[in-house]
Amino acid sequence: xxxxSFLTAGELASLGEQAPRWRPGLADARHSEVFAAGDxxxxxxxxxxxxxxxxxxxxxxxxxARPFLWVQDAAALRLGGRPYRHGLPETLRGRLIHxxxxxxxxxxxxxxxxxxxxxxxxxxxxxxxxxxxxxxTASRRLSLAAERHGVPLYLVRLDAARDLSSAxxxxxxxxxxxxxxxxxxxxxxxxxxxxxxxxxxAHAPGEWILRDEGxxxxxxxxxxxxxxxxxxxxxxxxxxxxx
Amino acid sequence: MSIWLxxxxxxxxxxxxxCAEGEGADAEPHALIAETAHGPRIEAANDAGLAAGARPExxxxxxxxxxxxxxxxPSDPAGDLALLGKLALWAQRxxxxxxxxxxxxxxxxxxxxxxLFGGEERLLADAQDMFARRGLRARLAIAPTAGAAWALAHYxxxxxxxxxxxxxxxxxxxxxxxxxxLEGDVLTVLRRLGLKRIGQVGTIRRDAIQRRFRxxxxxxxxxxxxxxxxxxxxxxxxxxxxxxxxxxxxRRLMEPIRHRELLDQVxxxxxxxxxxxLESRAQGARRLEIGLWRVDGEVALxxxxxxxxxxxxxxxxxxxxxxxxxxxxxxxxxxxxxRASWTEPLPLAQGDIEAGAExxxxxxxxxxxxxxxxxxxxxxxxxxxxxxHIPERAQRWQAPLAPEPASQGELAFHQRPxxxxxxxxxIAVLYPTPDGFxxxxxxxxxxxxxxxxxxxxxxxxxxxxxxxGTRLRDYYRIEDREGRRYWIYRLGLAGDGRGxxxxxxxxxxxx
Numbered sequence: 001x002x003x004x005s006f007l008t009a010g011e012l013a014s015l016g017e018q019a020p021r022w023r024p025g026l027a028d029a030r031h032s033e034v035f036a037a038g039d040x041x042x043x044x045x046x047x048x049x050x051x052x053x054x055x056x057x058x059x060x061x062x063x064x065a066r067p068f069l070w071v072q073d074a075a076a077l078r079l080g081g082r083p084y085r086h087g088l089p090e091t092l093r094g095r096l097i098h099x100x101x102x103x104x105x106x107x108x109x110x111x112x113x114x115x116x117x118x119x120x121x122x123x124x125x126x127x128x129x130x131x132x133x134x135x136x137t138a139s140r141r142l143s144l145a146a147e148r149h150g151v152p153l154y155l156v157r158l159d160a161a162r163d164l165s166s167a168x169x170x171x172x173x174x175x176x177x178x179x180x181x182x183x184x185x186x187x188x189x190x191x192x193x194x195x196x197x198x199x200x201x202a203h204a205p206g207e208w209i210l211r212d213e214g215x216x217x218x219x220x221x222x223x224x225x226x227x228x229x230x231x232x233x234x235x236x237x238x239x240x241x242x243x
Numbered sequence: 244m245s246i247w248l249x250x251x252x253x254x255x256x257x258x259x260x261x262c263a264e265g266e267g268a269d270a271e272p273h274a275l276i277a278e279t280a281h282g283p284r285i286e287a288a289n290d291a292g293l294a295a296g297a298r299p300e301x302x303x304x305x306x307x308x309x310x311x312x313x314x315x316x317p318s319d320p321a322g323d324l325a326l327l328g329k330l331a332l333w334a335q336r337x338x339x340x341x342x343x344x345x346x347x348x349x350x351x352x353x354x355x356x357x358x359l360f361g362g363e364e365r366l367l368a369d370a371q372d373m374f375a376r377r378g379l380r381a382r383l384a385i386a387p388t389a390g391a392a393w394a395l396a397h398y399x400x401x402x403x404x405x406x407x408x409x410x411x412x413x414x415x416x417x418x419x420x421x422x423x424x425l426e427g428d429v430l431t432v433l434r435r436l437g438l439k440r441i442g443q444v445g446t447i448r449r450d451a452i453q454r455r456f457r458x459x460x461x462x463x464x465x466x467x468x469x470x471x472x473x474x475x476x477x478x479x480x481x482x483x484x485x486x487x488x489x490x491x492x493x494r495r496l497m498e499p500i501r502h503r504e505l506l507d508q509v510x511x512x513x514x515x516x517x518x519x520x521l522e523s524r525a526q527g528a529r530r531l532e533i534g535l536w537r538v539d540g541e542v543a544l545x546x547x548x549x550x551x552x553x554x555x556x557x558x559x560x561x562x563x564x565x566x567x568x569x570x571x572x573x574x575x576x577x578x579x580x581x582r583a584s585w586t587e588p589l590p591l592a593q594g595d596i597e598a599g600a601e602x603x604x605x606x607x608x609x610x611x612x613x614x615x616x617x618x619x620x621x622x623x624x625x626x627x628x629x630x631x632h633i634p635e636r637a638q639r640w641q642a643p644l645a646p647e648p649a650s651q652g653e654l655a656f657h658q659r660p661x662x663x664x665x666x667x668x669x670i671a672v673l674y675p676t677p678d679g680f681x682x683x684x685x686x687x688x689x690x691x692x693x694x695x696x697x698x699x700x701x702x703x704x705x706x707x708x709x710x711x712g713t714r715l716r717d718y719y720r721i722e723d724r725e726g727r728r729y730w731i732y733r734l735g736l737a738g739d740g741r742g743x744x745x746x747x748x749x750x751x752x753x754x
Binding site: 039040041042044045048067077078080081082083084085086087088094096097098099100101102106109110113114116117118119120149151174175176177178184186187188191192194212 | 603604605606607609610611613614617618621622623624625626627628634637638640643647656658659660661662663664665686687689694695696697720721722725726727728751752753754
């Protein structure tokens with residue numbers, strides 16, 4: 001076998017370099033997963049910020065406010081509570097439709113019905129742990145439905161391990177110290193999150209500090225501590241074994 | 244024909260209590276009351292109550308002074324009106340159309356129908372008999388005009404009949420002026436003028452009365468207009484009541500069906516029929532009821548509610564499929580009936596010229612119906628603001644497509660967390676007593692060091708709603724060393740006399 005026809009590791013790495021870096025405003029993924037801890041609201045908040053970021057270019061000409069769906073399963077509800085209208089971003093306040101699903105199966109049903117609905121702006125799901133119902137098939141089903149109908153899906157995984165998934169972008173989000181507010185230096189300021197894009201179909205992985213600037217999402221790239229192509233040799237947990 | 248149900252409210256109360264006239268609960272003095280700004284007021288009283296001195300329009304306190312043992316129950320004007328509406332439809336057995344005469348009367352047009360009942364006396368006797376059979380006391384009268392019939396029913400002799408050829412002015416001259424259907428203040432004016440009978444109104448020159456009531460345009464405030472209506476010189480349009488039957492389709496089956504596939508086929512046929520029926524009325528269904536009649540006489544009923552009016556047969560079938568799983572077929576169903584008990588106007592709409600745009604995805608109402616069908620009505624909801632400063636009370640949940648309740652303006656809060664725990668969780672906090680900033684806390688077994696803090700935002704209890712011992716809350720927005728942001732509060736102050744050392748709770752998770 002002629003090994004010379006294959007790319008060398010160096011060439012592969014440079015290919016990874018050529019892939020466009022993710023930046024705010026690139027709303028191309030219809031199915032994203034956000035891994036976060038269950039004892040903070042950072043995951044849901046970052047998912048909302050990403051969703052709003054994806055909505056902005058699309059909403060340019062049609063300002064009519066489409067509602068969005070927020071689905072929680074019972075465990076996620078117990079861990080992190082319910083969404084609170086007065087704490088939502090200003091533009092989303094009157095648009096929330098909340099679905100409380102008892103089991104992960106019901107939750108997947110609700111997510112799928114949500115992404116099939118043409119009148120929804122986006123769908124946010126909050127799911128705790130690694131339920132058996134959310135296997136690769138279910139995840140693929142969601143991806144296909146979301147891409148077919150064009151409704152973005154952001155699935156927040158609380159306290160979950162990085163299992164197999166067909167999500168186009170997979171983030172690991174943690175709360176980061178907030179920026180200093182203008183008036184009261186001792187107070188918490190605008191929220192920010194440390195987000196690691198550890199797997200994406202169209203982008204190179206990387207790590208950012210995301211900041212919610214009120215009307216847009218700002219991202220500061222953190223210098224990679226390790227070269228990006230190390231991701232190729234990561235433990236097989238987050239990618240299909242066959243690839 | 245005018246029908247006056249003189250004791251409608253009390254008759255209805257008696258029928259609901261299930262006792263005959265003058266027996267059981269009706270033997271004791273009883274009054275129906277309405278809450279007013281000046282305390283409870285009697286709306287109606289039964290015979291025993293009237294005998295004991297209770298009168299309508301009386302304060303309950305005054306009635307209690309006369310008759311301490313009087314019993315009361317709340318009046319229900321809306322229920323009375325609903326009953327009156329039903330009676331108006333039922334009264335169409337005596338004439339082609341009927342109208343409501345609020346609050347306790349009916350008007351039926353019996354022009355040229357009396358011969359069907361054997362004459363006007365027989366007609367009145369029949370009506371009186373039928374009302375008595377329903378347990379309602381009624382006074383009836385027939386006259387050429389609605390005004391005259393009303394006057395005779397309320398103030399004339401029992402079952403009065405005013406023939407068209409007789410002189411109405413003369414017949415009615417002896418009735419009190421209240422028989423003219425005038426407002427209270429007009430009656431007072433007439434009484435002060437010394438006009439007590441209808442006949443006396445005619446003794447004064449018309450232009451004198453005209454001048455007196457020259458700026459009263461409404462008939463109820465102008466005795467001359469009422470007089471003319473009574474004598475038929477002025478038209479008096481009435482608003483008739485029409486029955487609107489709920490759209491109903493049914494299938495009687497030649498052979499009883501016992502299998503699910505056949506039933507699904509029948510339901511699909513019925514849904515298609517129902518859609519056609521609704522289309523012809525330009526309406527959409529909000530609630531559908533399906534009834535399945537079994538061979539042995541059992542009836543299985545299932546109902547379905549939609550988030551928005553719909554006329555989509557496939558959607559209906561899909562939702563019914565989930566509802567019919569637990570129906571026991573027994574020896575088979577012989578009749579299936581579908582009824583739309585709640586409909587809303589839904590105009591016919593032009594289909595999209597691009598078939599693809601409609602096929603793409605589902606509409607919001609369909610999506611919500613499907614979710615509510617599988618997860619339950621309570622699972623799909625929308626938060627709406629509620630005027631309260633207590634955080635958990637400042638938002639309420641309602642059906643997703645219902646309109647938001649009207650309000651003058653939302654309360655502007657400073658900063659609120661993204662998510663609120665269903666029940667605030669108790670945390671152990673290190674803080675300088677009595678009311679210093681918290682330094683660190685322990686929640687769900689993990690310690691958090693507080694590095695940034697804003698507060699306190701003090702929210703006092705709602706004294707008009709809660710008990711006196713409720714403590715105030717001091718809210719702090721905090722951020723811990725790792726950047727996690729929470730919303731915590733201290734319940735009460737040390738030494739506020741409402742319990743011991745204050746407790747701390749974590750209520751919200753900030754973005």
